[in-house]
Amino acid sequence: MTYATRLTQATADRGRLCVGIDPMPSVLDAWGLSRDVAGLEACARGIVEALGDRVAVFKPQSAFFEAYGSAGVAVLERLLRDIRAAGALSLLDVKRGDIGSSMAGYAAAHLGEGAPLWADAITVSPYLGVGALRPAIDAAVAGGQGLYVLARTSNPEGATVQLARAEGDRSVAQAVADAVAELNPAADFAVGLVTGGTHESLGVDLSGFNASLLVPGIGAQGGTVESLPAIFGAATRHVLPTASREVIGHGAGELVERFERLVLATAAL
Amino acid sequence: MTYATRLTQATADRGRLCVGIDPMPSVLDAWGLSRDVAGLEACARGIVEALGDRVAVFKPQSAFFEAYGSAGVAVLERLLRDIRAAGALSLLDVKRGDIGSSMAGYAAAHLGEGAPLWADAITVSPYLGVGALRPAIDAAVAGGQGLYVLARTSNPEGATVQLARAEGDRSVAQAVADAVAELNPAADFAVGLVTGGTHESLGVDLSGFNASLLVPGIGAQGGTVESLPAIFGAATRHVLPTASREVIGHGAGELVERFERLVLATAAL
Numbered sequence: 001m002t003y004a005t006r007l008t009q010a011t012a013d014r015g016r017l018c019v020g021i022d023p024m025p026s027v028l029d030a031w032g033l034s035r036d037v038a039g040l041e042a043c044a045r046g047i048v049e050a051l052g053d054r055v056a057v058f059k060p061q062s063a064f065f066e067a068y069g070s071a072g073v074a075v076l077e078r079l080l081r082d083i084r085a086a087g088a089l090s091l092l093d094v095k096r097g098d099i100g101s102s103m104a105g106y107a108a109a110h111l112g113e114g115a116p117l118w119a120d121a122i123t124v125s126p127y128l129g130v131g132a133l134r135p136a137i138d139a140a141v142a143g144g145q146g147l148y149v150l151a152r153t154s155n156p157e158g159a160t161v162q163l164a165r166a167e168g169d170r171s172v173a174q175a176v177a178d179a180v181a182e183l184n185p186a187a188d189f190a191v192g193l194v195t196g197g198t199h200e201s202l203g204v205d206l207s208g209f210n211a212s213l214l215v216p217g218i219g220a221q222g223g224t225v226e227s228l229p230a231i232f233g234a235a236t237r238h239v240l241p242t243a244s245r246e247v248i249g250h251g252a253g254e255l256v257e258r259f260e261r262l263v264l265a266t267a268a269l
Numbered sequence: 270m271t272y273a274t275r276l277t278q279a280t281a282d283r284g285r286l287c288v289g290i291d292p293m294p295s296v297l298d299a300w301g302l303s304r305d306v307a308g309l310e311a312c313a314r315g316i317v318e319a320l321g322d323r324v325a326v327f328k329p330q331s332a333f334f335e336a337y338g339s340a341g342v343a344v345l346e347r348l349l350r351d352i353r354a355a356g357a358l359s360l361l362d363v364k365r366g367d368i369g370s371s372m373a374g375y376a377a378a379h380l381g382e383g384a385p386l387w388a389d390a391i392t393v394s395p396y397l398g399v400g401a402l403r404p405a406i407d408a409a410v411a412g413g414q415g416l417y418v419l420a421r422t423s424n425p426e427g428a429t430v431q432l433a434r435a436e437g438d439r440s441v442a443q444a445v446a447d448a449v450a451e452l453n454p455a456a457d458f459a460v461g462l463v464t465g466g467t468h469e470s471l472g473v474d475l476s477g478f479n480a481s482l483l484v485p486g487i488g489a490q491g492g493t494v495e496s497l498p499a500i501f502g503a504a505t506r507h508v509l510p511t512a513s514r515e516v517i518g519h520g521a522g523e524l525v526e527r528f529e530r531l532v533l534a535t536a537a538l
Contacts, residue, residue: 024374063371063375067374069378070345076339096364098332099422101295102333104332105293105333105335109338116337116338116341127366127394127419128426128427129428130426131426150396153396154368157400158368160399161398161441172433176429
């Protein structure tokens with residue numbers, strides 16, 4: 001089954017909200033856990049234990065696991081297996097981007113059955129060109145997995161690169177979106193985009209885009225579910241709104257209530 | 270001691286050639302090693318055992334370690350310690366790039382004494398803006414470590430993003446180089462650039478650039494040491510030419526001879 005199909009089913013069953021697993025030091029503090037690999041594991045796997053049967057998609061942020069070296073990456077391996085066992089989808093936020101054999105190395109880490117850090121989808125970065133992502137795209141399609149290519153991020157510093165003018169007098173973000181849209185029919189709509197949800201104007205026309213749009217930053221980072229239709233227009237139906245600290249940043253006791261409140265808001269999308 | 274100072278000393282002592290540690294499947298084959306984590310460890314650490322007292326800078330490519338999951342990352346941890354113990358510098362090619370707390374997570378993995386994957390320098394990707402790299406820049410300067418920001422890569426697909434027109438009618442690669450140059454006086458020249466060594470024309474003016482330039486692709490990928498002055502002009506003195514398969518791709522028996530031949534060519538730079 002393709003990633004696009006699994007995503008449609010999961011969000012139809014469980015609601016269209018992705019929960020970011022960002023066990024950063026301040027989140028460990030809020031949970032009353034130690035800032036070490038044991039605290040990391042208790043927090044990250046605790047989120048899936050509490051919400052695994054309610055959430056359609058979990059998005060672990062690799063950086064917070066890598067911060068603890070190989071021991072943290074081992075926790076991430078266990079977490080990804082937990083998510084799969086709970087019947088939820090995993091979308092691993094790693095933002096990898098390289099060329100040739102190195103890109104193939106990253107693909108081997110995450111894509112294809114048996115990959116040690118297998119995830120339903122991963123995020124990738126196009127600074128070396130969407131074309132350079134080819135080894136990952138091929139591996140994702142073959143494995144029924146998904147990719148999300150960074151297009152327009154929510155941070156202000158992103159404009160320098162993302163709003164520069166690419167060929168055809170369009171923004172770099174638009175050129176990335178167009179290249180991805182062109183790939184998709186042959187790629188089972190496996191390749192989505194990452195686009196911030198806090199811009200008044202995106203600088204990218206996504207009205208014809210037909211794969212998934214990962215939109216982080218709902219809640220604590222300033223985005224709201226209600227503002228998404230004004231930003232994404234006709235493409236709103238492809239948006240996967242993602243909240244992290246808003247759900248997980250207040251300790252284990254508030255997880256279910258905070259998730260339920262936010263996922264309810266997405267029902268109107 | 271700053272990274273820039275350590276780099277100057279190491280290259281003065283040992284010659285100005287960086288050796289890429291890219292233990293990809295085809296390299297393991299050439300070494301007669303198995304395509305598994307044991308083969309990975311024998312190859313990667315074998316390179317440092319054979320060349321650790323001759324090479325100024327080793328550049329391990331993280332993707333080939335991550336391909337084996339947490340077990341591969343544990344090999345990378347041991348390799349980075351080997352390099353340090355051998356008195357060489359480590360430049361870890363990870364091309365990380367994220368924002369805020371996530372970027373801080375990557376910094377915690379690699380920067381600051383005690384970081385589990387400590388390296389003398391790491392590569393980073395500016396798709397989210399050079400400004401978004403701030404947590405890594407601050408951590409690198411505080412720890413006496415270095416960063417190399419991707420500017421202009423050698424692959425043809427890179428042009429879409431890197432040669433797009435940024436503010437001030439310059440290429441994105443130039444805008445990245447200018448932003449890095451501006452940072453550097455206050456940052457102890459800790460922040461260098463990654464620029465391909467196979468372009469006839471770079472599309473970036475680096476004549477006034479005053480920190481290190483990592484130039485991969487010497488040897489097997491088509492770049493030559495002899496062509497560097499024509500590409501880099503006055504900035505050639507900052508170039509750190511990097512060869513990987515040319516040195517390590519022919520088995521353990523040819524390591525020393527192949528390194529010695531190439532490092533000799535860099536003496537004229």
